Amino acid sequence: MADALNIEGLKTFFYTRQGAAKAVNGVSLRIRPGQILGVVGESGCGKSVTAFSILRLVPHPGRIVSGRILFQGRDLLELPSREMRRIRGDRISMIFQEPMISLNPAFTVGDQLIEALRLHRRISRAQARDRAVEMLRQVEIPAPEKRINDYPHHLSGGMRQRAMIAEALLLNPDLLLADEPTTALDVTIQAQVLDIMCRLARELGTAIMFITHNLGLVAESADRVAVMYAGKVVEEGGVADIFENARHPYTRGLLRSVPLPGRRTGQGRGQLYEMAGLVPSLFDLPPGCAFHPRCPRRGEVCLREEPPWRAIGPGHWTACWLEEADAAPGQS
Amino acid sequence: MIRYLARRLAYLVPTLLLVAFLVFFLIHLIPGDPAVVMMGPDATPEDLASVRKALGLEQPLWRQFALWMGSLLKGDFGVSIHTHRPVFQSIKERFPVTITLTSLALLFSLLVSLPSGVLAAAYHNTQKDYLFMLGTILGVSIPGFWLGLMALLIFSVHLGLFPSTGFVPLWDDFWEGLRFMVLPSITLGVYMAAVVARMTRSSMLEVLRLEYVTHARAKGLSEWKVLTKHALKNAFAPTLTTIGLQYGMLLGGAVVTETVFSLPGLGKYLVTSIYMRDYPVVQGCILFIALVYVLINLAVDLLYSYFDPRVSYQ
Amino acid sequence: MIWKKLSRNWLGLIGLAVIALNVLVALMAPFIATHDPLQIDVANQAAPPSAKFFFGADEYGRDIFSRVIYGTRISLFVSVLSVLFATTFGVVLGAAAGYYRGWAESIIMRCMDAIMSFPAILLAIGIMAVLGARLINVVIALGFVYVPRFARIVRGSVLSVKQKEFVEASLAMGNSDAAIIFRHILPNCVAPLIVQATANLAYAILAESSLSFLGLGAPPPAPSWGNILSDARNFMLDNMWMTIFPGLAITLAVLGFNLLGDALRDILDPRLN
Numbered sequence: 001m002a003d004a005l006n007i008e009g010l011k012t013f014f015y016t017r018q019g020a021a022k023a024v025n026g027v028s029l030r031i032r033p034g035q036i037l038g039v040v041g042e043s044g045c046g047k048s049v050t051a052f053s054i055l056r057l058v059p060h061p062g063r064i065v066s067g068r069i070l071f072q073g074r075d076l077l078e079l080p081s082r083e084m085r086r087i088r089g090d091r092i093s094m095i096f097q098e099p100m101i102s103l104n105p106a107f108t109v110g111d112q113l114i115e116a117l118r119l120h121r122r123i124s125r126a127q128a129r130d131r132a133v134e135m136l137r138q139v140e141i142p143a144p145e146k147r148i149n150d151y152p153h154h155l156s157g158g159m160r161q162r163a164m165i166a167e168a169l170l171l172n173p174d175l176l177l178a179d180e181p182t183t184a185l186d187v188t189i190q191a192q193v194l195d196i197m198c199r200l201a202r203e204l205g206t207a208i209m210f211i212t213h214n215l216g217l218v219a220e221s222a223d224r225v226a227v228m229y230a231g232k233v234v235e236e237g238g239v240a241d242i243f244e245n246a247r248h249p250y251t252r253g254l255l256r257s258v259p260l261p262g263r264r265t266g267q268g269r270g271q272l273y274e275m276a277g278l279v280p281s282l283f284d285l286p287p288g289c290a291f292h293p294r295c296p297r298r299g300e301v302c303l304r305e306e307p308p309w310r311a312i313g314p315g316h317w318t319a320c321w322l323e324e325a326d327a328a329p330g331q332s
Numbered sequence: 333m334i335r336y337l338a339r340r341l342a343y344l345v346p347t348l349l350l351v352a353f354l355v356f357f358l359i360h361l362i363p364g365d366p367a368v369v370m371m372g373p374d375a376t377p378e379d380l381a382s383v384r385k386a387l388g389l390e391q392p393l394w395r396q397f398a399l400w401m402g403s404l405l406k407g408d409f410g411v412s413i414h415t416h417r418p419v420f421q422s423i424k425e426r427f428p429v430t431i432t433l434t435s436l437a438l439l440f441s442l443l444v445s446l447p448s449g450v451l452a453a454a455y456h457n458t459q460k461d462y463l464f465m466l467g468t469i470l471g472v473s474i475p476g477f478w479l480g481l482m483a484l485l486i487f488s489v490h491l492g493l494f495p496s497t498g499f500v501p502l503w504d505d506f507w508e509g510l511r512f513m514v515l516p517s518i519t520l521g522v523y524m525a526a527v528v529a530r531m532t533r534s535s536m537l538e539v540l541r542l543e544y545v546t547h548a549r550a551k552g553l554s555e556w557k558v559l560t561k562h563a564l565k566n567a568f569a570p571t572l573t574t575i576g577l578q579y580g581m582l583l584g585g586a587v588v589t590e591t592v593f594s595l596p597g598l599g600k601y602l603v604t605s606i607y608m609r610d611y612p613v614v615q616g617c618i619l620f621i622a623l624v625y626v627l628i629n630l631a632v633d634l635l636y637s638y639f640d641p642r643v644s645y646q
Numbered sequence: 647m648i649w650k651k652l653s654r655n656w657l658g659l660i661g662l663a664v665i666a667l668n669v670l671v672a673l674m675a676p677f678i679a680t681h682d683p684l685q686i687d688v689a690n691q692a693a694p695p696s697a698k699f700f701f702g703a704d705e706y707g708r709d710i711f712s713r714v715i716y717g718t719r720i721s722l723f724v725s726v727l728s729v730l731f732a733t734t735f736g737v738v739l740g741a742a743a744g745y746y747r748g749w750a751e752s753i754i755m756r757c758m759d760a761i762m763s764f765p766a767i768l769l770a771i772g773i774m775a776v777l778g779a780r781l782i783n784v785v786i787a788l789g790f791v792y793v794p795r796f797a798r799i800v801r802g803s804v805l806s807v808k809q810k811e812f813v814e815a816s817l818a819m820g821n822s823d824a825a826i827i828f829r830h831i832l833p834n835c836v837a838p839l840i841v842q843a844t845a846n847l848a849y850a851i852l853a854e855s856s857l858s859f860l861g862l863g864a865p866p867p868a869p870s871w872g873n874i875l876s877d878a879r880n881f882m883l884d885n886m887w888m889t890i891f892p893g894l895a896i897t898l899a900v901l902g903f904n905l906l907g908d909a910l911r912d913i914l915d916p917r918l919n
Contacts, residue, residue, distance in 0.1 A: 106562075119552055473901040582765075607861070
């Protein structure tokens with residue numbers, strides 16, 4: 001089965017007066033058709049920039065430096081702009097974190113959905129309108145025929161985000177990039193919106209790259225998970241693998257940081273688990289493994305050389321020197 | 333929307349009253365006896381008395397103001413001391429010239445400033461942008477009357493391309509009328525063009541950073557469409573406010589421009605009346621122009637809600 | 647800290663240099679001018695530029711160069727004083743409106759709105775028309791016209807700072823209103839005030855020269871740049887230099903303040919950070 005998306009060795013740097021910030025520093029990811037891949041990591045680890053790189057919308061002063069992004073057999077980075085524009089919104093669409101500022105306040109919800117439709121398809125305004133209303137209904141927005149004439153600021157946060165989802169899935173894309181889609185919403189609404197997004201995507205067969213820093217959400221909805229740190233993917237595997245059998249020290253640290261009643265953190269009674277240290281500056285990455293300054297189990301080699309990307313189980317990969325000794329034979 | 337309009341109008345009334353009061357009060361600032369100042373030192377006592385009576389200068393202040401407001405509301409802007417014609421009549425005759433001048437200046441200004449502002453924002457931090465900044469800063473630094481004089485000298489006198497004085501109404505003879513208006517309206521429009529261009533650029537820059545612009549690109553819209561449809565509509569709102577305010581510069585600048593180019597408009601009429609100490613005319617003109625300015629800003633406020641729908645719901 | 651940022655801004659430095667030049671010329675006028683600016687010399691009527699008359703002579707034979715030099719004094723005098731006037735009244739009115747709110751604010755701001763309902767030059771013309779053409783009247787007229795801009799800025803700053811907690815804390819400690827206004831609130835207004843003041847200095851120079859050009863500003867024979875240009879109108883057809891130099895002087899002075907103002911705005915405006 002062909003991949004929906006295959007990123008190979010992507011590097012995107014931001015060139016500023018203080019030097020080059022290596023936001024994405026050699027990322028390789030694969031998403032199968034209809035699959036939901038959760039991409040998790042702390043702020044600044046490069047997950048959003050990866051999504052922007054896929055659509056080639058990296059803002060100035062960022063630039064994609066090297067790598068390949070294979071989509072339906074073509075390298076997106078080699079495509080002429082006109083081709084890329086045809087893909088944006090149609091074959092690959094994106095939703096953003098804050099729906100208040102991602103929907104244009106000067107146009108009605110309907111205008112924006114209709115625009116998306118008519119940009120990529122030859123249909124009449126009336127037909128587009130009907131499709132849009134139908135889509136709004138699918139995302140469970142009540143009274144969609146009325147809502148379609150509302151401006152974004154008339155809608156609640158949850159409704160706006162659902163409208164965004166509607167717009168993103170309107171053209172039945174192969175891949176949806178969801179950049180922290182629920183982070184700005186109330187906790188009670190988050191689950192609802194997420195549920196709608198995943199359900200619709202599954203119905204349409206759309207793959208999702210679900211970017212978030214919230215592990216809990218990923219556990220609920222994703223098929224596979226990729227964990228990013230300082231511009232690289234440090235572990236990737238199926239949801240069960242990651243949550244029950246995480247191998248990279250960073251992943252394990254992340255998992256332990258999620259407070260659960262009754263769980264021992266090893267920090268003492270009543271203490272939350274904290275990973276020591278801070279995320280490194282992207283201008284000045286440490287040599288060797290980028291995580292080594294914070295790693296409780298680092299060894300000599302970790303300070304000198306970057307660990308290789310290895311399979312440690314079927315469909316479960318990581319980059320850590322500690323795993324070298326356990327590398328499964330014949331699977332790299 | 334209607335509520336917004338009603339609220340806006342309600343707010344207007346006390347402001348207008350104050351405006352009228354300011355203009356009314358102007359005459360009382362004249363050091364010495366206004367009647368003497370207006371009629372000159374050779375006036376006979378009878379003349380002085382009649383002027384005083386005509387202006388109601390004998391009455392207590394508040395009564396004068398009430399009477400004056402009363403006549404204003406009836407459309408009576410007073411009578412010229414020197415021509416004895418109703419001021420409103422003279423204003424009506426000259427206003428079309430001023431409106432033509434300011435409208436053409438506005439048109440020129442927008443045609444130049446909007447595209448260049450948008451492009452400057454799109455080409456932010458490149459050479460084109462720096463040239464733009466240099467140009468606009470010069471545009472706001474050159475005195476209008478000097479620009480007019482130089483334009484007259486170069487294009488009219490030395491090159492003979494345009495006439496130097498005179499006016500032909502556009503509705504009488506469009507092309508000929510336009511020829512008379514080219515130099516004055518461009519001269520008048522330069523300052524506003526510079527200001528609006530900068531405003532457009534900075535407004536666009538702010539908008540272009542916002543997420544809905546990235547979203548528009550992510551939908552697959554061409555950069556051109558993103559700039560002109562999505563970004564500009566939002567960026568235009570604050571620019572519109574600036575345009576409204578700058579129209580005041582146009583109205584004020586028209587006074588100077590009409591003087592330089594000897595156009596028979598309201599501005600020149602005002603200046604001439606000042607020389608002749610015809611204060612009723614001075615008051616009438618100032619009040620009229622101020623009213624026009626207020627109306628224009630009101631219109632701008634209403635238009636604003638089209639570009640930024642969030643506003644009508646405050 | 648401001649100086650450090652300013653020193654990196656080329657255009658701002660140029661603006662500052664131009665302003666300094668103007669100030670210098672104004673102060674050293676008697677030493678720089680070659681002639682008495684009011685000295686009439688009919689024999690040299692409309693003399694072209696030469697070694698004797700750097701910028702030529704006007705219709706009365708007066709040396710234009712000297713008149714332009716002394717004109718700097720008038721421009722700076724009027725602009726600085728009128729902006730000072732406007733700032734002082736603007737700060738007082740704006741602070742009162744923003745701090746005390748209620749009917750004080752309503753009255754003050756309505757008055758400010760009323761003044762701003764007039765195109766600036768128009769109101770200045772009107773005031774000059776009734777007060778008569780004297781230099782001090784120009785200062786008063788322009789100052790009056792500019793007050794609302796400063797009042798609005800100060801009111802806005804006061805309103806935003808007032809909401810912050812440290813003001814409540816200060817009141818709770820028993821500080822008087824005036825103390826709070828001066829020590830806590832006003833320092834926050836300084837930045838936007840400086841930006842507005844520099845911009846206004848530029849407007850004031852343009853306004854003063856326009857008023858003088860119309861005969862409603864500095865009374866002749868004062869060598870205001872506007873007057874020099876107004877005088878030149880009768881003779882300019884064959885003597886273009888009469889208009890070039892004074893106009894350049896105005897443009898240069900205004901440019902200086904605009905460049906500096908732009909640079910200061912870039913540095914001080916919090917929105918751009």
